[in-house]
Amino acid sequence: MEVKVRDVSFSYDDKLIIDNFSCEFKSNKISAFVGGNGSGKSTLLKLIDGLLVPINGYVKLGSVNFSVNNSYPCRGKVGFLFQFVDRQIFNKSVYDEIKVGYKGLDFDKRVIDVINMVGLNESFLYKDPYKISSSERRRLGLACVLIHDPDVVILDEPFIGLDSRGKNDFLRLIKVLKKDFGKTIIVVSQDVDFLHKFVDYVYLIKDGSIFLEGDKYDVFSNELAMKSCGLKVPDVLHFSNLVLENKNVKIGYRDEINDLIKDVYRYVK
């Protein structure tokens, strides 16, 4: 499902946080908002999810104007995983937590499918959500979102608090959601080293408006723009720039550091 954000503005306590913002998210693509602290990324996600109502402009999900018809018809088409997932959890057991709001008859089968999909198993079902690890809680949060089979999945800083294994597992899951289920995925993260591995399109945000947008290669390689937004260039790209400067060898852009090492090795040989 396509998401269109048109001329959206939002203010809080008379302070303009988002100023006339327009963007578009294609289905079966992973888009990312990157920017410094307080640039308005999370506010944008809340506007897209309908948790906040814009002062002007609109958000369209498919052909439905979400900002006008905020309440029911579109609810369930968007799932949002918060940065602080503890704020999304309020039941006594994992089973009760996932059950919230699901109206289908095949509930038990669906719970097991979803819980396996996010990398948990049936033994978690009757555990207290507050007594499992933060990484497992994040997976649980995602399971609670995915059980409703949303067309658009919004992830706010999904890698915070995860170790490298947890990050890789989560990354694999995001890729599955995109490839196998054709979800539209919107991610906010400051972890550009990790983000560049899987996003397709990037919006660089500064002071509530788009500073730069484009293919991830175009945005992440613009060192000046990244620095002016308080972000660093991904290590892989920084390294390839160094090789170009010092050895005059253009090795191009690689998603994985291993591919980069192979390229460098090939040139050295």
Added chain:
Amino acid sequence: MLSNFSLYYNCSSKIHSLNPLCKILAFLIFSFMSFMCFHFNVLVSLFLVLVFIVGISNIPFSVYFKRIWSLKYLFLVLFLLCFVLSRNFSFSFFLVCKLVLFVLYVLGFVMTTKIDDMALGFSYLFRFVDVFGFSAYSVAVSFSLIFYFLPCLVFEYKRIKMACVSRGVSFNGSVFALFKLAFLSSIKRLDMIRCSMLVSSSIRGFRWHFNDIYMIVCHLAVLVLILVRGVTL
């Protein structure tokens, strides 16, 4: 705004530095005065006491206003209910004004007193329960948390509603289910605060200073004035 209705306001003032037991006693005297208030001149006396408290609390009036504004519907409903039952506009208006003054005083009390100080003050007040084999501090902690129940309930209600909306679940038509979840969650949250307060309890004593005695004397003077003049007028 209701979710932070009774949150402590961190600043320095004469009211903040008062002995918690003194604040509780002053609060009880003011509550009694509100109870005794049947005439307009008594209401004015209460208002003057309140202006004095608000003035020296160093908390901007806008903070008081925003917090009391969050209860506007409650006041409106009470006014309408009172008006329907009594058929007397001035009586209903008077009653709501009295309630507003009382709530403002409660705000002044909770915004200038940390929860552990409040529990400490109540534990001195409830020392007599030790005779019956109860822990005065434990009773005091539970009593202090009463002030935080409503904001906690509102906070949990909003949090759970937002969590459901973010997952794509709509609670249209099942507000009761949402309220039940919020109620259970807020009890759990307050219980956690209670446990942490009981674990980290360090009962310390406090002395009476000039300001404490001055505050109690001021309240008692107004109370005497109300009893002598106000009620009989």
